[in-house]
Amino acid sequence: MTRIRLADVAHARSGDKGDLANVALFAPTDSLYAAFKREVTEERVRQLFGRFVQGRVDRYEVPNVRALNFVLHEALDGGAARSLRSDPLGKSYGSLLLRMEIEVDDAEMDGVTPRRPPR
Amino acid sequence: MRTVRVGAGQGFYGDTPAGALDVARNGDVAYICFDALAELTMAILQKDRMRNPEGGYTRDLPPFMRLLLPVARERGIRLITNAGGMNPAGAAAAVRGVARDLGMHELRVATVSGDDLTSRLDELRDAGAALDHLDTGASINDVRSRVVFAVAYLGARPVVEALRQDADVVVTGRVADASLFVAPMVHELGWAWDDWDRLAAGTVLGHLMECSGQATGGNFSGDWWDVPDLDRVGYPVAEVREDGTALLTKPHGSGGRVSVDTVKEQLLYEVLDPRTYMNPDVVADFTSAKLRDVEPDVVEVSGVSGSARPDALKVIAGYLDGWMGTAMIGYSWPDAEAKARRAAVLIDKLAQRAGLEPLEQLVEVVGVDSLHGDAATRDDQVNEVMLRVAARFQSEEEAARFPRVAMPLALNGPPFIGGSGSPGGPRALLGVWPSLVARELVEPHVTVDVQPAGVTT
Structure with missing residues (x-):
């Protein structure tokens, strides 16, 4: 088993719809997609987002692009046009989800090159 | 097989006109669609309209048109924009004014309106539209006295009607983002209004293009440090075939990147249940879309399926x-x-x-x-x-x-x-108060008015 941070291997994008936010999480390989489905649960996402998400979290599978789409309810301080937050649109929620650390089998990392951004 | 090339010119109120100019000059397109609106933008435009009844459309529309109309005219490119926001008639009048300044008195400018429900809320309620909150189910009576605007999301039909009436520029209010792009596809490729798979394919393509550079390398969460020349990122261009399959690319020589990785991030942007993406024209299944890297900066989009359009239109009210x-x-x-x-x-x-x-x-x-x-x-x-x-x-x-x-x-x-x-x-x-309204309460009020720029009304 290896502990990895989603930011090292995954892509993500987030956006707003009223007081709902969506965060799409993309896996680089089929085996890591299976690992994401096992590890990145609605409950864990809710915990990670803490006070930002007042309502429930729904998870949708999007296998054609190896993605999980999370819909966060009551997650934008009432919606962008009445929010007091400095990120009223939830644009940074994608990076928040990428903070999550998960356990994967070594074999599930086959063919995955961890992301190496410039320092 | 018939094809049409459609480009994106704007992803939000505040976007640069440079991307649209590049698409017009180097994108080999017949249409450019501009999505200027978002929930937050409607609120901003309504604040403008409350200050000035002549306002309520995006203030960057006239400067955009001043830059684009000459090249669009020269190449026969038709422009479709929802920058009309809360005042499409005022916006269209402004576009005609710009055209006259440029000597284009024959330019035909269409106004699509009827989406604004602000003054019809009581009438709609009496007709049985509850306008309960879409997410919480709460009654709109909770905020009714503080509501300052309400608009319905319209589909592609009135835009297609404007194109049939030979509009060179179509200015709308709250036409749904993707529907702006669906309209030229329907008009050029002859898709039927109950051809759900093709309408869904057009909706997916419109959704991919409506945020301009966000599909071509902008906000890309992968190896963003290797995406070239985002300072002059190319906006999306789709070559759409009659069967609904398409090649998504960007103008030659522009910056950015079009790949399955950059495109798939945009596929799920602001999407709720990807199996039932609700648009006024169709319900699209985003899980059916197949993305394939064809060559550098060209992605094929195919396989999209859809089902019958929703009976109700989405409404956004602001209070x-x-x-x-x-x-x-x-x-x-x-x-x-x-x-x-x-x-x-x-x-x-x-x-x-x-x-x-x-x-x-x-x-x-x-x-x-x-x-x-x-x-x-x-x-x-x-x-x-x-x-x-x-x-x-x-x-x-x-x-x-x-x-x-x-x-x-x-x-x-x-x-x-x-x-x-x-x-x-x-x-x-x-x-913001999202809700639903029956089509028949809105669509009979939708009007399409095409006027040459030389006629001042």
Whole structure:
């Protein structure tokens, strides 16, 4: 088993719809997609987002692009046009989800090159 | 097989016209579609319209048109924009004015309106439209007296009607983002209004293009450091075939990147249930889309399926929900965060002493927890933070006074401060109320009016 941070291997994008936010999480390989489905649960996402998400979290599978789409309810301080937050649109929620650390089998990392951004 | 090339010209109110000009010159397109609207933008435009009844459309529309009309005219490119916002008739009149200035008196400009339900709310309620909140089920009566605008999302049909009437420029209000792009596909490729798979394919393509550079390398979360020349990112261009399959690309020589990786991020942007993406024209299944890298900067989009359009249209209403005042002060190392938190307590007491009563207040320590909240870690002591205290008030006057209560901290608070002051004046806050309305209550009111620029009305 290896502990990895989603930011090292995954892509993500987030956006707003009223007081709902969506965060799409993309896996680089089929085996890591299976690992994401096992590890990145609605409950864990809710915990990670803490006070930002007042309502429930729904998870949708999007296998054609190896993605999980999370819909966060009551997650934008009432919606962008009445929010007091400095990120009223939830644009940074994608990076928040990428903070999550998960356990994967070594074999599930086959063919995955961890992301190496410039320092 | 017949094809049509459609380009994206704008992804939001505030976007640069450079992308649209590049698409017009180097994209080999017959149509450019401009999505200027978002929920937040409707609220901004409504604030403009409340200040000035002639306003309510995006102020960048005339400068965009001044730059684009000459090249569009020369190449026979037709322009479709929802920049009309809360005042499509005023916006179309402004476009005709620009055309006259440029000597284009024959230019045919269409106005698509009927989406604005603001003055029809009581009539709609009497006709049985409950307008309950789409997410919470709450009654609109909770906010009815504070509602300042309401619009329905229209589909592609009135835009197609404008194109049939030979409009060179189509100016709309709240036509759904993707529907702006579906319209030229339907018009050129002859798709039927119950051909759900093709309409769904067009909706997927429109969704991929509506945020301009966000599909071509902008905001890309992968190897963003290797995406070339984002300062002149190419906006999306789709070559759409009669069968609904398409090649998604960008103008030759432009920056950015079109690949399955950059495109798939956009596929799910602002999407809820991907199997049932609701649009006025069709319900599209985003899980059916097949993306394939064909060559560098060309992605094939195929396989999209859809089902019958929803019976109801989505409505967005905005209601007054107070005013926001904001105070900001930077604090330096050492103990930057601790000093910012102490200052927030002092601001709270100063506000009380000044007789200000926030309805709610949010303390963010920018540089520490404003973006990741509870998940933010403190691995090392940060070098600096920006304290930001935003508060909501009943009145504009209180919101304007609020930042001033923090000013004494320039001399009277924790040590080593950075820039301070108020980032802009007080801001009106609008709650957004999504709901549904039956089509037959809206669509008979939708009008398409095509006028040559030379005719002043």
